[in-house]
Amino acid sequence: MRLRLDRAPASAWMAAAAAVLAILLALMADPLAAALLVFAGVAAVFAWREMQRTTISARDEQIELMGLAELAHLLEALPDPALLVGADGRIAGSNAAARSQLKFEAAGLFLTAILRHPDVLEAVQAAIHDGATRTIEYETSDQVDQQTRCYVAPIAWGQERAALLVFHDQTARINTERMRADFLANASHELRTPLASLTLALETISGPARDNAEERNRFIKLMQVQADRMRRLIDDLLSLSRIELDEHVPPEDRADLSQVAREVVDAIAPVAAEKGVKLALTLPSAPARVVGERFQLAQVVQNLIDNAIKYTPNGGTVAIEIGAAQGRDDAMAQAGRRWPEAGRIAMLTPPPANRAYAFVRVEDAGPGIARRFLPRLGTRFFRVERELGAEKGGTGLGLAIVKHIINRHRGGFLVESQQGKGSAFAAYVELAED
Numbered sequence: 031m032r033l034r035l036d037r038a039p040a041s042a043w044m045a046a047a048a049a050v051l052a053i054l055l056a057l058m059a060d061p062l063a064a065a066l067l068v069f070a071g072v073a074a075v076f077a078w079r080e081m082q083r084t085t086i087s088a089r090d091e092q093i094e095l096m097g098l099a100e101l102a103h104l105l106e107a108l109p110d111p112a113l114l115v116g117a118d119g120r121i122a123g124s125n126a127a128a129r130s131q132l133k134f135e136a137a138g139l140f141l142t143a144i145l146r147h148p149d150v151l152e153a154v155q156a157a158i159h160d161g162a163t164r165t166i167e168y169e170t171s172d173q174v175d176q177q178t179r180c181y182v183a184p185i186a187w188g189q190e191r192a193a194l195l196v197f198h199d200q201t202a203r204i205n206t207e208r209m210r211a212d213f214l215a216n217a218s219h220e221l222r223t224p225l226a227s228l229t230l231a232l233e234t235i236s237g238p239a240r241d242n243a244e245e246r247n248r249f250i251k252l253m254q255v256q257a258d259r260m261r262r263l264i265d266d267l268l269s270l271s272r273i274e275l276d277e278h279v280p281p282e283d284r285a286d287l288s289q290v291a292r293e294v295v296d297a298i299a300p301v302a303a304e305k306g307v308k309l310a311l312t313l314p315s316a317p318a319r320v321v322g323e324r325f326q327l328a329q330v331v332q333n334l335i336d337n338a339i340k341y342t343p344n345g346g347t348v349a350i351e352i353g354a355a356q357g358r359d360d361a362m363a364q365a366g367r368r369w370p371e372a373g374r375i376a377m378l379t380p381p382p383a384n385r386a387y388a389f390v391r392v393e394d395a396g397p398g399i400a401r402r403f404l405p406r407l408g409t410r411f412f413r414v415e416r417e418l419g420a421e422k423g424g425t426g427l428g429l430a431i432v433k434h435i436i437n438r439h440r441g442g443f444l445v446e447s448q449q450g451k452g453s454a455f456a457a458y459v460e461l462a463e464d
């Protein structure tokens with residue numbers, strides 16, 4: 031948009047001329063002098079008021095404003111930082127967003143004192159001297175990387191010319207786009223690996239192993255494993271995208287976390303028994319009624335128990351405990367700070383609030399997780415075994431699913447783990463008040 035400012039519009043000049051003419055006539059013709067002088071007075075006042083007016087025209091539309099102060103108000107109302115830079119290179123106006131984000135106090139500074147990007151400075155010159163409008167995108171890395179889109183438009187009032195700069199932060203949008211692209215690349219890569227094994231096995235069965243029954247069976251088994259892996263990946267990916275869809279809508283239902291845990295344990299018991307792993311469930315005496323969606327909470331408990339069983343050796347025990355806590359810090363202490371020597375990390379922490387929580391803690395007798403890997407837990411597709419070159423067939427999506435569900439529930443998710451002792455994953459969600 032191109033704005034034009036005229037300090038004294040034509041009407042002001044016409045009124046002034048009328049005033050002068052009236053005075054002259056008054057002097058020449060005595061009888062009319064009094065009346066003409068009154069008229070001259072009114073015209074002069076009108077002229078003076080008109081002189082104070084500033085008109086701004088946006089394209090062909092005329093927007094009339096009472097002085098430049100109004101333009102400053104207009105800038106102030108913009109949510110994005112905005113600056114008005116004069117032909118002398120000094121900041122002639124700014125809004126609060128600009129002052130706080132570009133860190134300066136008042137107008138009068140040279141633009142170069144707060145912004146040195148050559149393309150922006152060039153665009154300011156082009157706006158002032160050639161009336162050009164430009165959009166510049168640039169990256170800054172003060173403490174965090176920031177992507178900004180700066181719109182530079184010319185403004186003129188009377189003989190004066192200026193440039194209007196509006197800065198729009200693009201960081202969040204660009205990060206989201208990058209994350210989506212990364213996610214798509216990772217998901218495709220994860221799916222391509224079992225697909226490549228399947229293709230290879232198919233070629234072997236229909237080629238070299240065609241007449242060898244033993245070899246054929248071996249490859250068919252391998253194909254089943256890979257097809258199963260693809261199915262799990264797709265199930266987990268679909269689960270994750272469904273959860274993300276309504277992650278911003280907190281649940282309104284109520285569920286008894288103890289009952290959820292009991293049902294999951296009953297359903298999973300045969301799998302544990304087959305692996306020779308014992309499941310020990312400890313429940314509080316009172317029901318643990320929480321604000322939450324039953325199905326999603328069951329998914330949380332199931333994913334944590336699945337992992338615990340996977341890593342617990344034959345003959346070991348997985349301990350599942352439901353408990354209540356007075357507040358966030360109490361929940362973190364009770365659910366995730368039991369082993370003094372363990373490494374621990376909170377994958378998700380809700381803001382402090384005066385709320386009581388119910389937690390589920392799933393403790394295994396597995397190998398534990400090295401401290402250096404803890405910060406990456408809950409990141410999509412991250413698997414400790416892949417880092418160590420010993421794949422165990424997981425998707426690396428289970429903990430990410432838990433994290434997103436708990437995030438939707440405005441709860442917390444943490445882990446403590448000690449190599450040689452085991453790991454304990456815990457999630458906590460708000461207890462229902464009604």
Ligand code: ADP
Pocket residue numbers: 333337338341394396397398399407408412413414415423424425426427428429430453
């Ligand atoms: P998956 O188990 O399908 O690989 P998860 O997201 O559930 O995916 O887990 C991510 C990684 O975290 C696992 O691959 C494993 O390396 C590690 N992990 C999760 N739970 C445990 C556990 N109880 N003990 C040891 N390592 C675990």
